[in-house]
Amino acid sequence: MIIDMHTHVWGGRYEPHTHDLIANCERYGIAKIIVSGIARQYPNEAEIEQHNNDIVRFRKERPDLVEGYVYANPRHANAEDALRRGIEDDGMVGLKLWIASYCDDPLVYPLVERCIRLDVPILLHAFHKAVNQLPDETTGEHVARLADRYPEAKLIMAHLGGNAYHGIKAVRDKPNVWTDFSGSLFGREDIDYAVSQLGSDRVLFGSDMPGCSFITNYAQVQEADLTPRQREDIYSNNAIKLFRLSI
Template identity: 30%
Template sequence: MFDPDTVVAIDIHTHAEEPCGTHADDGYDGFQAGMAAYFRSPFKHPPTVPETAAYFRERRIGAVIFPVDSERETGFRRYNNEEMAELAAEHSDILIPFASIDPAKGKMGAREARRLVEHYGIRGFKFHPTMQGFYPNDRSAYVLYEAIAEAGVPALFHTGQTGVGAGMRGGNGMRLKFSNPIYIDDVAADFPDMQIVMAHPSFPWQEEALAVATHKPNVWIDLSGWSPKYFPPILVKYANSLLKDRVLFGSDWPAIMPDRWLADFEKLDIKPEVRPRILKENARRLLNI
């Protein structure tokens, strides 16, 4: 089982790219190639869950791992949450499984969420409004949020611009508007006991994200998807002060390599007493471990 005392950090944001061990749908290779080019990925093929576990175990970094259920919006078959959870369970010393459910699944999605928490050890849920094509404050999503809130696990939302579809024709049909973090404000107000993580520096809406997080005590920010050397000064300022207890290390593996992220974080002007909170202690409180 995962022991937080044995790791040097907890990465709150890693992707399960190939948990099913099968070739992706036709068309998905082009999408992955676009992503690899945008992030300058060193991988010829997306890493499997066991490969991900081996990488993080070698570095003594715990990893929250999840798929993204975006099949309705993208046409790419989703990776089965149960299968990913079973693979993560085989590496429970280092992996912490989150699931992903398209909110459009409504009550069926809520049933799935409850089953995943109860029977598969799922510790949270990942949403990607741009890939899933929905506004986070759309009331149709609330039945799923209710199940997550009842389970007492966090919900993690992509915010800001995304590398998904970047540079591809028409952005591969992805619409950035859905990922403005201001829409999280309604969710945080309507579900005050559900812990919410806004993923990434929320370019071009960084100040909206900081406003929501400082106003709503159940909202956190993860720092994934960007090298720390590109963080806007206002984000660093808030991470060092008002939000020091609700900012989280995240890499966005395999798009951003943790080695690179951590090396650049070392050079960032973060107070010594804040650094361990961001790297591990805040995640321990969020995940209740």
């Protein structure tokens, strides 16, 4: 069983992106996808509302396949209310934070505290780059500081932190931090490293579809030095437990 916990519908591309996601799920036998809507780095309130409405629509169209993240911009005064509505009214299973602020910015604290009360995970874009690091772009070190402040929060550092040997080192002693390897940027040796440092129970399968390839990410796990049970944990068991999914 495959649960892809990191996929997107980019703003303004609802029809092609939902079509591509469904086609890949059918082609590769993906049991469940968890989807967030995103677009530009600093979206306004109307854009955030539209992104979240897209995911609510997708869930209604394919309730058998789709779960959703609430997308929020911590700089908005209504961000906490948008999060509450998304989880309590629309049935989303987590919060997605992208690059509108560092994840450990005090602006984020009310959202984290709300997620703790709601008992839902937070998917954090995290990327460490040699060049072209974006303003307000989270790295593993920011995730680690947030984990220390809120040890009861369930935090997911996306993309292995963008550089496994930077991001994983920062969070390996933070038991409330998981990671995914979405983005088609890594070789199997980075999966091996992540499992050696975190254990297979803190690594989640994500692809970053439709912008990135599912099959590339799948092959990384197939090639990695893992037992069948470890592969099963990464492919589905960890996501089922973390998001409390009914499959």
